[in-house]
Amino acid sequence: MMPKINAERLLGDLYALRKIGEYKTGVHRPSLSPEDVQSRLWLADKLTAAGLTAEIDGIANVFGRDRSPGRKLLLGSHIETQPHAGWLDGAMGVIFGLEAARTLGGGIDVAAWFDEEGWFGGFPGSRSFCGLVSEAEMDIMRRRGDELALRAALAQAGWSGRPRVQADPSRYLGYLEAHIEQGAELELCGDRIGIVTAIVGSYRFRIVFEGEQNHAGTTRMARRKDAGVALVRLATAISDRFPAIGNERTVWTTGQIALDPGSPSIVPGRAEMVFQFRDTDPAVLARLDQELEALVAEVRHGPCKVSLIRTGTTAPAAMDAGFQDALEAAATAHAPGKFQRMPSGAGHDAQILAGIMPSGMLFVPSIRGISHHYDEDTRDEDLVLGCQVFVDAAATLLAG
Numbered sequence: 178m179m180p181k182i183n184a185e186r187l188l189g190d191l192y193a194l195r196k197i198g199e200y201k202t203g204v205h206r207p208s209l210s211p212e213d214v215q216s217r218l219w220l221a222d223k224l225t226a227a228g229l230t231a232e233i234d235g236i237a238n239v240f241g242r243d244r245s246p247g248r249k250l251l252l253g254s255h256i257e258t259q260p261h262a263g264w265l266d267g268a269m270g271v272i273f274g275l276e277a278a279r280t281l282g283g284g285i286d287v288a289a290w291f292d293e294e295g296w297f298g299g300f301p302g303s304r305s306f307c308g309l310v311s312e313a314e315m316d317i318m319r320r321r322g323d324e325l326a327l328r329a330a331l332a333q334a335g336w337s338g339r340p341r342v343q344a345d346p347s348r349y350l351g352y353l354e355a356h357i358e359q360g361a362e363l364e365l366c367g368d369r370i371g372i373v374t375a376i377v378g379s380y381r382f383r384i385v386f387e388g389e390q391n392h393a394g395t396t397r398m399a400r401r402k403d404a405g406v407a408l409v410r411l412a413t414a415i416s417d418r419f420p421a422i423g424n425e426r427t428v429w430t431t432g433q434i435a436l437d438p439g440s441p442s443i444v445p446g447r448a449e450m451v452f453q454f455r456d457t458d459p460a461v462l463a464r465l466d467q468e469l470e471a472l473v474a475e476v477r478h479g480p481c482k483v484s485l486i487r488t489g490t491t492a493p494a495a496m497d498a499g500f501q502d503a504l505e506a507a508a509t510a511h512a513p514g515k516f517q518r519m520p521s522g523a524g525h526d527a528q529i530l531a532g533i534m535p536s537g538m539l540f541v542p543s544i545r546g547i548s549h550h551y552d553e554d555t556r557d558e559d560l561v562l563g564c565q566v567f568v569d570a571a572a573t574l575l576a577g
């Protein structure tokens with residue numbers, strides 16, 4: 178018999194955390210805002226009450242550590258939010274970890290990673306834990322919006338000068354994270370549990386087109402070097418050629434287009450697009466990358482100069498096969514025929530942790546697939562079921 182979670186206690190804690198920085202039906206808790214600081218202190222108290230040793234480290238990661246001997250399972254997610262966003266994104270996974278620690282009574286460490294939502298940078302909390310954030314990077318990180326320095330924000334919270342906790346992989350069997358799906362696949366399929374196979378990697382670009390700015394009435398078509406036309410040619414070629422290279426879950430997005438000067442009677446002399454693609458397969462990502470280079474080379478044969486600038490890359494992260502199997506066994510017990518294995522199209526701290534220890538992720542359905550919005554929600558019965566599956570899987574992994 179697997180230990181049973183306390184559903185009332187679980188939902189009570191989720192509702193209590195929702196109150197801190199409440200905004201309409203959601204939450205507004207930017208990293209290291211007063212509300213975020215308050216929520217971290219609230220969590221540390223909860224971890225202490227659960228019998229764990231609580232600590233907030235020098236980058237505002239919150240840990241609850243089990244003092245008993247033996248290898249541990251690390252459970253976590255994040256508790257800051259996007260602006261005026263949902264109450265469950267991140268928070269759910271942390272409270273699932275807390276509930277697992279209380280239900281299992283040993284073998285569980287809990288972590289709330291700092292700033293998964295990227296107010297200061299890309300995954301600074303989990304990367305710091307994995308030894309991937311230098312003191313120099315700590316010096317330069319600033320909060321999007323108000324440009325507050327990370328060091329100053331930590332000092333305001335009273336947490337500057339503390340050591341940053343570093344991972345000891347020999348302590349851990351691995352890392353398990355629960356999260357809302359943030360998409361509509363589970364709901365569309367009538368499934369209640371998602372078992373993540375891999376987290377997508379992404380390649381991100383800025384593509385600049387340079388032509389010749391001129392009068393829209395006097396410049397003959399044959400003489401034009403229209404940067405806007407060059408941009409549209411490339412965007413169209415991408416839509417035509419990428420489907421044959423990717424698989425059914427490959428996604429690509431032109432998220433921003435700007436024409437310069439952007440005026441009705443001027444032939445644009447410069448144009449810029451921000452472009453990205455994502456997939457879980459490194460080979461697919463490499464093929465898309467090659468194809469993009471080839472398409473850019475084709476547009477270069479026209480009258481405009483084209484520069485392809487790489488602005489960032491994240492590698493896809495495969496989830497551990499044994500962790501997936503443990504989640505599947507638990508899902509089979511509690512939601513037979515109502516689960517699926519699926520990739521994560523969104524980034525998560527688990528992709529960072531996967532670099533140093535076996536990692537796994539569980540998804541619960543998001544109502545209408547809405548996330549990063551205050552309407553984000555999940556049915557209470559799905560929260561309770563998801564937590565029970567999560568705790569069963571954790572128990573199985575701890576039992577080895």
Ligand SMILES: [Zn+2]
Binds near residue numbers: 255266267293356
């Ligand atoms: Zn999240």
